[in-house]
Amino acid sequence: MSELTLTVMRLGFLAVLWLFVIVAVQVIRSDLFGTRVTQRGSRRNADARPQQARQTPAPPQQRQQQQQGGRQRRGAPTKLVVSEGSLTGTTVALQGQTITLGRAHDSTIVLDDDYASSRHARIYPDRDGQWIVEDLGSTNGTYLDRTRLTAPTPIALGAPIRIGKTVIELRK
Amino acid sequence: MSVVTNTTTIGAIEAPSRRNTELALLAFAVAIPVFAYLNVGLALDGKVPTGMLGYGLGLGLLAGVAHLVVRKFARYADPLLLPLATLLNGLGLVLIWRLDQSPRLIRLAELSFGVFSPSATKQLMYSALGIALFAAVLMLLKDHRILQRYTYISMAVALFLLILPMFFPARNGAKIWVSIAGFNVQPGEFAKIIIAIFFSGYLMVKRDALALASRRFMGLYLPRGRDLGPILGIWALSILILVFETDLGTSLLFFGLFVVMLYVATERTSWIVFGLLMSVGGAVGVATFEPHVQARVNAWQDPFSCYATDGACQQIGDALLSFGSGGTLGTGLGQGNSDLIGFAANADFILTTVGEELGLAGTMAFLLLYGLIVERGVRTALAARDPFGKLLAIGLSSAFAIQVFVVAGGVMGLIPLTGMTMPFVAAGGSSVLANWALIGILIRISDTARRPAPAPAPSPDAEMTQVVRP
Numbered sequence: 001m002s003e004l005t006l007t008v009m010r011l012g013f014l015a016v017l018w019l020f021v022i023v024a025v026q027v028i029r030s031d032l033f034g035t036r037v038t039q040r041g042s043r044r045n046a047d048a049r050p051q052q053a054r055q056t057p058a059p060p061q062q063r064q065q066q067q068q069g070g071r072q073r074r075g076a077p078t079k080l081v082v083s084e085g086s087l088t089g090t091t092v093a094l095q096g097q098t099i100t101l102g103r104a105h106d107s108t109i110v111l112d113d114d115y116a117s118s119r120h121a122r123i124y125p126d127r128d129g130q131w132i133v134e135d136l137g138s139t140n141g142t143y144l145d146r147t148r149l150t151a152p153t154p155i156a157l158g159a160p161i162r163i164g165k166t167v168i169e170l171r172k
Numbered sequence: 173m174s175v176v177t178n179t180t181t182i183g184a185i186e187a188p189s190r191r192n193t194e195l196a197l198l199a200f201a202v203a204i205p206v207f208a209y210l211n212v213g214l215a216l217d218g219k220v221p222t223g224m225l226g227y228g229l230g231l232g233l234l235a236g237v238a239h240l241v242v243r244k245f246a247r248y249a250d251p252l253l254l255p256l257a258t259l260l261n262g263l264g265l266v267l268i269w270r271l272d273q274s275p276r277l278i279r280l281a282e283l284s285f286g287v288f289s290p291s292a293t294k295q296l297m298y299s300a301l302g303i304a305l306f307a308a309v310l311m312l313l314k315d316h317r318i319l320q321r322y323t324y325i326s327m328a329v330a331l332f333l334l335i336l337p338m339f340f341p342a343r344n345g346a347k348i349w350v351s352i353a354g355f356n357v358q359p360g361e362f363a364k365i366i367i368a369i370f371f372s373g374y375l376m377v378k379r380d381a382l383a384l385a386s387r388r389f390m391g392l393y394l395p396r397g398r399d400l401g402p403i404l405g406i407w408a409l410s411i412l413i414l415v416f417e418t419d420l421g422t423s424l425l426f427f428g429l430f431v432v433m434l435y436v437a438t439e440r441t442s443w444i445v446f447g448l449l450m451s452v453g454g455a456v457g458v459a460t461f462e463p464h465v466q467a468r469v470n471a472w473q474d475p476f477s478c479y480a481t482d483g484a485c486q487q488i489g490d491a492l493l494s495f496g497s498g499g500t501l502g503t504g505l506g507q508g509n510s511d512l513i514g515f516a517a518n519a520d521f522i523l524t525t526v527g528e529e530l531g532l533a534g535t536m537a538f539l540l541l542y543g544l545i546v547e548r549g550v551r552t553a554l555a556a557r558d559p560f561g562k563l564l565a566i567g568l569s570s571a572f573a574i575q576v577f578v579v580a581g582g583v584m585g586l587i588p589l590t591g592m593t594m595p596f597v598a599a600g601g602s603s604v605l606a607n608w609a610l611i612g613i614l615i616r617i618s619d620t621a622r623r624p625a626p627a628p629a630p631s632p633d634a635e636m637t638q639v640v641r642p
Binding site: 005006007010011012013014015016017018019020023025027028114115131139140 | 190193199200201204207208210211214215251252255256258412501502504505507530531533534540541544547548551636639640642
């Protein structure tokens with residue numbers, strides 16, 4: 001066996017061994033840096049950031065759902081944006097998953113709002129991919145535009161949904 | 173609020189089980205040893221070794237079985253523990269096989285035993301048995317808290333296992349072996365798991381008494397005299413092991429394990445201070461009158477002064493020379509001369525082969541692999557929800573860590589050399605079996621820890637929602 005081949009194999013083996021170590025560390029990266037939070041909105045509310053950090057929108061589930069959800073329709077909303085309230089600027093990607101809103105800690109968007117109920121409302125796609133908002137029996141109600149919701153209602157693109165002091169809307 | 177009960181399941185997020193990550197890493201972990209095998213074969217004979225396919229398939233089969241068992245019985249277990257253990261075991265097999273090919277070692281074995289028997293096949297058999305034990309642990313141990321019931325039984329069993337080798341003849345200067353029907357078992361390896369179970373069960377009950385009933389003196393919390401009983405007992409036991417079995421490694425392992433678990437259970441630094449003082453005192457005391465230990469200490473202090481006269485010095489000296497000639501990147505697998513160490517080259521001294529043939533870079537990678545196993549164990553302890561599981565995970569991972577430290581430190585000349593095996597890598601059936609069982613228990617605890625909690629009770633929030641007044 002030529003000297004060169006052996007040298008290449010020797011260094012190659014060390015490289016592969018270290019590659020394994022690095023891959024293993026990558027697997028546990030989330031232990032070191034926490035879960036990754038998806039993109040934030042504008043930079044206006046820089047001082048409101050610390051509060052937003054609490055509502056990490058469960059990335060693993062989104063990824064799973066994305067694979068199962070299939071293709072989205074044309075013209076369908078792709079993200080949910082908080083436009084008023086303490087979480088202004090937060091966006092959540094819409095990937096076919098149900099989004100729950102409320103003060104409960106396991107909500108997708110945890111509202112830090114005294115006027116919101118712990119499980120206030122949910123937003124989910126129906127079978128055709130149309131996004132629906134449903135009030136979950138909240139104390140103060142959920143408003144789409146200016147009307148208080150009594151039944152699950154389809155959401156138009158850009159229509160403001162008001163929950164307590166928070167306003168959210170769906171955007172492309 | 174009646175609607176709330178209907179909606180509690182909506183937000184539940186299914187935690188990823190990460191079994192596919194584990195499978196991918198496992199495939200990687202099988203491929204690396206096969207590459208190493210090819211590497212050794214090409215370096216030694218200049219051709220692809222004949223057993224490569226069988227070896228690769230065998231290791232792959234073992235890893236596959238282990239993975240399926242984890243997938244079935246511990247769905248949420250940590251994804252790293254199994255691939256790391258498999259990789260270390262596989263690399264150990266390659267290193268042992270590489271040393272089996274050494275003409276020097278074959279001649280040495282023929283001189284001393286009359287016949288040379290390759291260790292790699294035996295080690296492969298023990299690895300298979302180890303994985304079977306691992307699978308059995310996962311299948312039979314549905315919940316690690318069952319072990320808590322056997323706190324005092326495990327104390328008795330551990331004591332029995334530790335005392336047992338005293339009644340068997342010493343081998344190579346240390347009484348750590350039990351010979352039954354031709355099989356040589358090292359009961360200390362199994363005792364380390366069993367005693368970790370005892371310590372966890374015991375400390376879980378006694379932690380408050382040990383942590384709170386204490387006086388403050390010079391910034392240290394001094395425990396009451398009667399609470400000192402257990403630590404003194406364990407200390408006395410480890411000294412007895414040292415004196416009667418002349419086994420520094422096991423004694424260090426047990427005492428160190430107890431101090432670590434005591435510290436974790438009580439959060440009192442004073443235990444660490446006491447433990448260090450007591451172990452140093454004990455070790456120095458024993459080293460002054462026990463010739464076997466004394467020889468080891470002398471060999472550690474200056475191996476080259478007695479290199480030609482004393483076997484222990486020669487081993488350490490050879491090990492240091494071996495690490496030195498490896499340099500940064502090593503000589504390449506199959507191209508070193510670490511077999512010059514002769515006796516125990518593929519057991520206690522296997523790290524020297526890593527050091528010489530893979531160099532500093534390879535040794536560091538090995539130590540990092542061990543470090544990652546320990547890290548996953550500690551992480552499991554952090555995530556565990558019950559105090560017994562926490563203590564057991566810490567105990568098992570620190571036993572693993574202490575063992576690696578004791579043997580690697582001994583071979584590298586950091587501490588006096590003691591007879592212990594490098595977990596998973598060194599040749600030795602008891603060690604492989606015990607460490608697979610240890611990984612099995614850690615995987616069981618991590619499965620319980622990472623399993624999603626049952627849905628919380630409805631409306632956990634203390635504050636009520638304010639009502640908007642029109």
